[in-house]
Amino acid sequence: MKEILAILFSLCFIQPSFAGTKCDRTPEGYETNCAHIPGWKDPALHVTEEDMKGMVYVSPEQKRKMDEKIFREKLQEEITIRKSQDFRLDDADAFAEILAGKPRRF
Known part of the structure; x- marks a missing residue:
């Protein structure tokens, strides 16, 4: 029982000591040049208020509408480009192509 308490006790006090540890990473993913900086949090593991700014929830229906709008805009751009390259084309002919x-013709 004492061993279990000792392990739990050590885990409670060991983990927070790594919370302020900043390390560089090698290309292989190993940590090097570790330094303890009080209050520092790894941005890969902690979301900050700065990260939350500008984030909004988008429902699947809103996402579908946004994607459809982007598709229509890009399609209209492509039609305009094709019409400018071949003056004989109208919207329907460019869309058919x-x-x-x-x-595209160059």
Whole structure:
């Protein structure tokens, strides 16, 4: 029983000591040049208030609408480019070429 308490006691006091430890990482993923900095938190492990700024929840329906809007904008850009490259094309012909998979004319 004493061994279990000693282990739990050591875990409680050992873990916080690593909370302020800043280490460099090698390309292989090993830690080097470790230094204890009081109050420092690893940004890879802790989310800060700065990280939370600008984050909003987007529902699946909103995401679908945003993706659809982006797709329509890019499609319209492609139609405009094709029309400017070949002045004989109108919107319908340019759209038909896109659907047919024809490459742009240069």
